[in-house]
Amino acid sequence: MTELLQNLINGLAIGSVYAIFALGYTLVFSILGIINFAHGAVFTLGAYFTYTLVVGQFENNGLIKGINLFPAGSPFHGSAWAFAAAALIGAVLSGVVAVIIERLAFRPMRSRGADPLLALVSSLGVALVIVNLIQILVGAESYSFPGDIYGDLKPALIMHVGGKLIVVRSVQVIIFAVSMVLLLILGYITQRTRVGKALRAVAENPGTASLLGISVNRFIVITFFLSGFLGGLAGTLVSTAFSVAGPYFGVAFGLKGLAVIVLGGLGSIPGAVVGGLVIGLAEAFVPAEYSAYKDAVAFALLFVILLIRPQGLLGRVQIQKV
């Protein structure tokens, strides 16, 4: 029972990050019908942006090692609010990077009417560029956020239930809460505002949307910004729970994100949330003796769901017309 509860808590925390990360994929897919492989790199970048703002120093390797960008006494040192501000700025910067990626790697392709599959290659090219630039600038080491980023919050809540311990890390609660708030905001934007209405129109049919006076390119830019923002914030959240695990750590995460969106249904926003939580929980419930196989769980689920329900848990069936 306690074990079940503990797994549930761990699963929901990681699953909620999977969800906001995967939303970035799904937003772009719903508008452009392509998968942006650079999303994992933007995730990494978000973590590095926040780390730079909070700590401002990379020690061992790379071109900017040992430079103290934000010395003690600068605005991002100390309090939990400063960290929150840094995380927000990091996410905005990630959003800006995503917009630049769209401008340089996707828009030219769109205007030429190239094969959408080429977007897989060019976005992966972008990911290669970003990941290796990070490595050149700050090296391949992993960095951990200082322990006091959440102010004087206790690191964990330990409960005794039926003689056993349940550990709820504060980070897990924060991750879950932030993710849920973001999901609500995003749901509000897409379902209740004019911008959201326009976004849905573009996703439904860009040609008709543009005939109705919606500037398609502008909404594609907005989509990429939202996608980068969510990806970058997910990167920060995950790295506070674990560490900024080197330039490549977004790549593995990016692949899991693919499993999440397919499980939920490609292009479906609630689907990404459900998919993220399901995969987070499924991983948390892998027994300890099989933990080496944990990374295969998401892909096994992906494979199975494609075979039995290719449109995903919440996706719409698309009818092929002749």
Place this chain on the structure above:
Amino acid sequence: MDFLQTYGFLIVTMLQQGLLGLSLYFPLMAGQLSLASPGFYAMGGYIAAIVLTNPSFAPWREALGGWIFPVTWLLSGLASAVLGVVVGVPALRLRGIYLALATIAFVQILQVLSLNLSVTGGAIGLFGIPQAFGFVDRWQYIWIFLPAVVVVLLFAHKLQGSRVGRAFRAIREDELAADAMGIPPTRYKVLAFVIGAVIAGVVGAMSAPFLNTWNARQGTFDASIAFLAYTLIGGSRSMWGPLLGGALLASLPELLRGLADWRLVINGLVLVVASLYLPQGIVGALSRLRRKTPPQRPTPQHQAALGETP
């Protein structure tokens, strides 16, 4: 001889990567984007590495001598064909990006397995794989890989003119219409997938002795995208495209060696620029130059992308 000493390894690698690019070409002939090749490549390599190093196969090695190497190719090819049918029959009901994602999942699952099984050496992998046919220099592998390239190209050429090749093309152009004309799409799609799987598996078995060591890094997502890049940047509509793309992109890190750390950054930029400016691939661009056909009207790509059904 000096030339071969210096560039032999690179030339063999170019041929090897060209072959792996070709392993994607066959499914694409039938319009199927499969990224499963690294999985079969890794499995083929593991089979060869196990047969060549595991003590329980020592009697085989003694009995067969140099023949053990072709036997490993055969075993890997057979295993890839069987696994190809097992995976292909359910997976090929999917189309477009869905099939690509399913095959990525397949590669990931195989990678996690190979990292955890003891017979594959876990995270360390298998090493000390003997050199094929007692080769003393790496460039000598050209005697394996060059004939393999020729065989695959001849096979592709023959296939294109055959009944099966025409069925592949019909399915690529319009699966429903092909079905209506009495071409069973599933059977031909699985056949195209299995051909690609067998090529990747056999290349894996040939590569294990060449690389001397084999581990889980051989079959990764990065490899999936690398092979896709070979095919798309070389040109996916001609058998020369994947070969050329594989050879060129495999030599790129060597050409950029002087740039040291910036090498991979430039490599990424090349992928971006090539996909932007060579949408038909190098071979496509070359043949368009020769024919001087007027440029095609851009297709509404968005609709094409959304037109895929799972």
